[in-house]
Amino acid sequence: MKRLYGVIAVLLVAALLMPACAPKAPDCTKADVFCVGMVTDVGKIDDKSFNQSTWEGVKLAEKELGAIVQYLETTDSKDYAKNISTFADAGYDVIVTVGFALGEATAAAAVQYPNIKFIGVDQFQAWPYDEDKTNDIANLAGLNFPEDQAGFLVGALAAQMTKSGKIGGVFGTDVVPPVWRFGEGYRAGAQYITPAIELFIVYHNDVGFDKTFTDPEWGATTANSMIDKGADVIFGGGGKTGNGAVIAAAQRSVYAIGVDTDQYYTLPEAQKMLLSSAMKLLTPGTLELIKLAKEGKFPSGNYLGKGGYAPYHDLDSQVPAEVKTKMEAINAGLLDGSLLTNVPPVKP
Amino acid sequence: MQSSEERTSPQTKSIMRFLRPTLNALGVPLLAVLTAMIVGGLIIAFAGGDPFMAYIGLFQGALGSPRALSETAVWASPYIFAGLAVALAFRGGLFNIGAEGQLAFGAVMAALIGYALPGWLHIDLPAFIHIPLAVGFGALAGALWAAIPGALKAYTGGHEVINTIMMNYIALNLTSFLLNGPMRDPNPLNVIARTPGIAESARIPPIFSGFRVHWGFILALLVALAVWWLLWKTTLGFEIRTVGANPDAAKYAGIDTKRTIVLTMALSGLLAGLAGTIEVTALNYRHELGFSIGYGFDAIAIALLGKTHPLGVVLAALLFAAMRNGGTRMQFLTQIPVDIISVIQALILLFVAADAIIRYIYRIRAREERVVLTRGWGG
Numbered sequence: 001m002k003r004l005y006g007v008i009a010v011l012l013v014a015a016l017l018m019p020a021c022a023p024k025a026p027d028c029t030k031a032d033v034f035c036v037g038m039v040t041d042v043g044k045i046d047d048k049s050f051n052q053s054t055w056e057g058v059k060l061a062e063k064e065l066g067a068i069v070q071y072l073e074t075t076d077s078k079d080y081a082k083n084i085s086t087f088a089d090a091g092y093d094v095i096v097t098v099g100f101a102l103g104e105a106t107a108a109a110a111v112q113y114p115n116i117k118f119i120g121v122d123q124f125q126a127w128p129y130d131e132d133k134t135n136d137i138a139n140l141a142g143l144n145f146p147e148d149q150a151g152f153l154v155g156a157l158a159a160q161m162t163k164s165g166k167i168g169g170v171f172g173t174d175v176v177p178p179v180w181r182f183g184e185g186y187r188a189g190a191q192y193i194t195p196a197i198e199l200f201i202v203y204h205n206d207v208g209f210d211k212t213f214t215d216p217e218w219g220a221t222t223a224n225s226m227i228d229k230g231a232d233v234i235f236g237g238g239g240k241t242g243n244g245a246v247i248a249a250a251q252r253s254v255y256a257i258g259v260d261t262d263q264y265y266t267l268p269e270a271q272k273m274l275l276s277s278a279m280k281l282l283t284p285g286t287l288e289l290i291k292l293a294k295e296g297k298f299p300s301g302n303y304l305g306k307g308g309y310a311p312y313h314d315l316d317s318q319v320p321a322e323v324k325t326k327m328e329a330i331n332a333g334l335l336d337g338s339l340l341t342n343v344p345p346v347k348p
Numbered sequence: 349m350q351s352s353e354e355r356t357s358p359q360t361k362s363i364m365r366f367l368r369p370t371l372n373a374l375g376v377p378l379l380a381v382l383t384a385m386i387v388g389g390l391i392i393a394f395a396g397g398d399p400f401m402a403y404i405g406l407f408q409g410a411l412g413s414p415r416a417l418s419e420t421a422v423w424a425s426p427y428i429f430a431g432l433a434v435a436l437a438f439r440g441g442l443f444n445i446g447a448e449g450q451l452a453f454g455a456v457m458a459a460l461i462g463y464a465l466p467g468w469l470h471i472d473l474p475a476f477i478h479i480p481l482a483v484g485f486g487a488l489a490g491a492l493w494a495a496i497p498g499a500l501k502a503y504t505g506g507h508e509v510i511n512t513i514m515m516n517y518i519a520l521n522l523t524s525f526l527l528n529g530p531m532r533d534p535n536p537l538n539v540i541a542r543t544p545g546i547a548e549s550a551r552i553p554p555i556f557s558g559f560r561v562h563w564g565f566i567l568a569l570l571v572a573l574a575v576w577w578l579l580w581k582t583t584l585g586f587e588i589r590t591v592g593a594n595p596d597a598a599k600y601a602g603i604d605t606k607r608t609i610v611l612t613m614a615l616s617g618l619l620a621g622l623a624g625t626i627e628v629t630a631l632n633y634r635h636e637l638g639f640s641i642g643y644g645f646d647a648i649a650i651a652l653l654g655k656t657h658p659l660g661v662v663l664a665a666l667l668f669a670a671m672r673n674g675g676t677r678m679q680f681l682t683q684i685p686v687d688i689i690s691v692i693q694a695l696i697l698l699f700v701a702a703d704a705i706i707r708y709i710y711r712i713r714a715r716e717e718r719v720v721l722t723r724g725w726g727g
Contacts, residue, residue, distance in 0.1 A: 070680065070683070071683075072676060072679055072680060073679065073685065073686055075672075075675070075686050076641075076672070077632075077636060078422070078627075078631060078632065079676060081560075082419055082673075082676060083676055085415075086676055086677065086680050087680075090680075100540060101540055
């Protein structure tokens with residue numbers, strides 16, 4: 001028993017001594033030290049999706065702007081506020097939060113810490129609806145993306161690559177505006193190339209929200225039935241449901257198109273038939289906002305990033321040169337505003 | 349030669365008489381925690397991290413400032429309730445794996461009463477009525493949900509381990525349906541499955557302004573005391589423990605074992621329901637799909653680490669809460685993935701469950717009674 005008491009005594013002494021040796025870290029409270037912190041949604045930093053792409057943008061800020069960067073992975077939604085204030089209390093200059101779910105915690109923190117700039121990735125700011133800029137929180141910008149433009153690009157690509165004249169799209173749900181914009185942008189892009197093109201577009205609206213994005217079997221079945229009807233390009237959008245469609249298309253050896261990030265890296269089983277992906281360009285969007293924050297030109301309200309399409313990777317040789325040229329022209333047109341998708345922000 | 353026992357003064361002796369059993373009871377769990385921390389530290393070092401820096405961060409994040417303490421208490425609140433739920437069932441010879449589902453059901457009910465009741469009654473409720481109603485109905489929902497597998501066990505012999513697991517699936521899918529359908533926050537900008545915010549009058553306030561720690565934490569401590577009182581100072585508690593220790597003897601002694609089993613499960617579910625209720629009424633102010641994932645399972649570990657005793661459960665819940673809370677600062681200082689916290693928690697559980705390892709390492713003789721956790725079919 002004596003030994004036991006001894007061990008407990010040592011443990012207690014060690015616990016008391018611990019706070020005495022404080023760790024050394026770069027002092028972000030100094031004016032000349034520029035620090036950027038990122039809080040993930042409930043997920044990992046290397047999710048090959050939003051968290052990872054945003055973190056790559058933050059890493060670029062480290063390289064290009066000499067920023068001190070750091071991230072915190074969130075394991076439980078009740079930690080959002082605490083994780084944000086961990087950075088805020090350490091004197092960070094910019095805090096990036098990833099995902100819609102952090103919207104409220106981010107807005108509350110922005111009010112609490114008016115001297116820190118907050119970037120909310122994929123967090124649509126409600127007040128611009130009434131177009132009154134005075135309602136904005138001055139130090140908070142929501143980084144959003146023109147999903148319709150990304151969808152438009154891959155729609156145009158699909159319409160140029162199809163041989164049967166029939167293309168398909170399998171999506172999570174039209175209730176979530178970004179998903180709907182991907183789908184309708186796809187439709188608009190395809191019809192821009194071939195007005196009479198035969199389109200199969202299906203949203204998985206028939207199930208609960210927890211299933212709409214996590215139903216790869218349904219995605220695969222739906223894609224397969226479109227292929228049976230003659231579709232030879234399939235665009236899958238909406239979490240695992242869309243991934244199911246993309247993988248099914250690749251297995252049937254028809255062209256597949258991914259969504260959000262370059263899915264060549266996230267869906268290795270679809271690589272050989274993955275034509276492209278409709279991308280939200282999170283990495284440059286994040287970097288751009290961090291730059292604006294550093295230069296003192298930080299915008300408030302909604303900041304629109306860019307949409308794009310991923311490289312053709314393994315299928316590069318199968319894409320004719322004139323299609324590549326056309327795609328670049330469409331992309332340039334969408335970027336400078338001379339070409340419009342005519343897709344409204346939310347489903348009317 | 350005098351033995352050390354005789355040299356000590358009478359006061360020390362009486363203190364030791366009180367301390368020794370406490371230390372004996374705490375000994376194995378404490379050493380399990382210590383050993384798990386050492387093994388966890390080795391894993392961190394092996395992965396290229398600095399274990400000392402990591403533990404400094406963990407300590408600072410959990411206890412190093414008023415805000416850290418407040419957040420640890422916030423984490424501890426549902427852990428105490430849910431840990432008590434599992435511990436109480438263990439005392440009654442039942443293994444309640446369904447705390448997760450009971451918790452979710454309690455949270456849904458509390459949220460519903462919280463946001464919809466004033467509208468149904470067309471009046472603004474004062475807080476002293478609205479809060480007890482929301483908390484009460486949340487607890488009741490958990491109790492009813494747990495009473496079902498309790499009744500199945502008592503009257504049909506259906507094993508509660510299987511039935512509570514299956515009830516978890518029903519509860520979680522039902523919750524998901526409700527949050528996506530009838531109870532979904534109708535705000536057009538909302539894209540996630542969650543209820544509207546509950547009314548101001550249903551919100552349990554924080555204890556200190558500027559910190560999130562709320563009266564639900566105090567309630568959790570009081571409820572722990574109440575569970576201790578119930579188990580060891582009341583007839584019902586005696587019946588629960590007797591049925592847990594030996595159902596046949598209990599029956600022979602004239603205890604209505606079937607009724608006791610149903611009641612034990614209902615009480616266990618009530619406590620689990622409170623865990624969900626407190627999260628909704630005192631912290632999140634709404635129910636959101638995805639919160640609380642795993643609290644009901646952590647609760648099993650907490651009940652085991654706490655030796656199924658209310659005081660032990662409170663201590664174990666505080667430890668788990670401190671680790672989950674301190675993980676943020678550990679990550680901030682060292683960039684060690686927070687998953688290491690789960691690894692250490694799993695190691696603690698392993699060493700507590702297989703206490704022969706700890707006894708062997710630290711040469712402790714087995715003296716305590718073993719807790720009967722669950723029994724087989726028809727037991």
